[in-house]
Amino acid sequence: MAISQEISYRLERLILDGGLAPGQKIPSERQLAARLSVSRAVIREALHELQGRGVIETRHGKGSFVASIVPNTDAMGEPGPLMHLFEGHPRTLYDLLEVREQLEGQAAFLAAQRATSIDKHRITKAFKALEDTDPLSNARPDHGFHLAIVEASHNPVLVHVLNSLKNMMLMTVQASVANLNPREEMRKKIVRQHRQLYEAVMEGKPAVAQKVATAHVRFVSEAMRNMEKEGSKVIRMPVPGDIPARDSLQNPH
Amino acid sequence: MAISQEISYRLERLILDGGLAPGQKIPSERQLAARLSVSRAVIREALHELQGRGVIETRHGKGSFVASIVPNTDAMGEPGPLMHLFEGHPRTLYDLLEVREQLEGQAAFLAAQRATSIDKHRITKAFKALEDTDPLSNARPDHGFHLAIVEASHNPVLVHVLNSLKNMMLMTVQASVANLNPREEMRKKIVRQHRQLYEAVMEGKPAVAQKVATAHVRFVSEAMRNMEKEGSKVIRMPVPGDIPARDSLQNPH
């Protein structure tokens, strides 16, 4: 194996095993090169590898620093090996929505087909909560409504996959409702879509439910696209310097 | 932003957006350096970054190659977040196929819509391998054919999700082809379905491709259901120490 890779592994293990804390500065390239008796080039290559892996961040004139490790582990679903796809690639968001469009439609279809009276009760409850809520803070009800429908599909695999996708979205996007609702026309359209979806599921019309749900996701997706064109930042990228405050631990002056 | 990062970004977008297909060779470092008017060093740094991100693989003396998207990263021994769903619930297999039906259809749709000439070449190659193979041992070609189509969709999220589902299936089911092919009528039907799918994708008929792919999965699913009724064991419970070859995706050599 190449030297640069051995070094990148050694450094990564050093970091992950706790030898170096997030935000902490890594020795300079020249120091590492001297210390490990290799050229500066291989050090730089090793560091770039770690950089690509998100383990460190490098700032011109300052040095390289251990990146804050993904704060996962919370009750939410796995951060996933997919996360790296997002870094700097807004397009992936739309890939994601493209898939969601399909699955959300299927969920609606199955829900309309299989929902039991208990499911329907839950869906109704969630729907009313959605209607009664202040548009400004209705991210949670919105989620709850869709979740109720997905669960009514009685397909655990579907539930899991959609849940994963949603978690991935939450990590990259400001909640869509929070972005879209402020615009009155859009808000009204979304409310109508929700109502149509609700009714189709309750009345047991799978084909209609699927169509409405698919259209709903597509609508949201395109709305985001437009907003992006208008300059609003939809994607939230990891920005250097976004890893603040930890430096204070480090520089004793 | 540093030049090396701009380059790595450009290359990655090129790859994800379909300019370069998995397994394909990337121009040599010296060529890239000359073409982009930068030193070889920055090219190497950019490539190391992509390497760290798992986008490419480099082999001494041969060159750098686009990695099969979503190869592993979480691989090796991970039981997987979903595995617990299966324990003692054969039904989940059909839930899984239900979802796959939808996604495989979408993949076919997108592939028919977006496949580049390179994609088409790979698909054709996989298809011919499928036709030329002894039905008894054609689990791999079958997999390769479907994978080629999915990757031609140029939606990394879709690739990842389907790959996850497929891994789950491999852990629970004897490869469907191995079960189904012995029955001559079924084998013929499946071969015809494959051919239809192939032609629809190659001729750029998204709607047809989607329909055929969906029908194909459904057919396999129902065939399994029937076999189960007849007493054949389809489900294979996960056994410790089983964890079969996840590397099934890895290509090029």
Added chain:
DNA sequence: ATTAAAAACTGGTCTGACCAGTGTCCAGTG
């Protein structure tokens, strides 16, 4: 035609130089 050596690729490493940001520290200024 077969085979073995040679040449022409590929990536991997080294060296030493210079450019470009950042922070420090000290002299000269008000």
Added chain:
DNA sequence: CACTGGACACTGGTCAGACCAGTTTTTAAT
């Protein structure tokens, strides 16, 4: 005295050319 400015000593970023080490292709001898 406080303050500003600039030299200087860091940091990473880029460049050039050389050579080593695998791989493939071409060539030449059998």
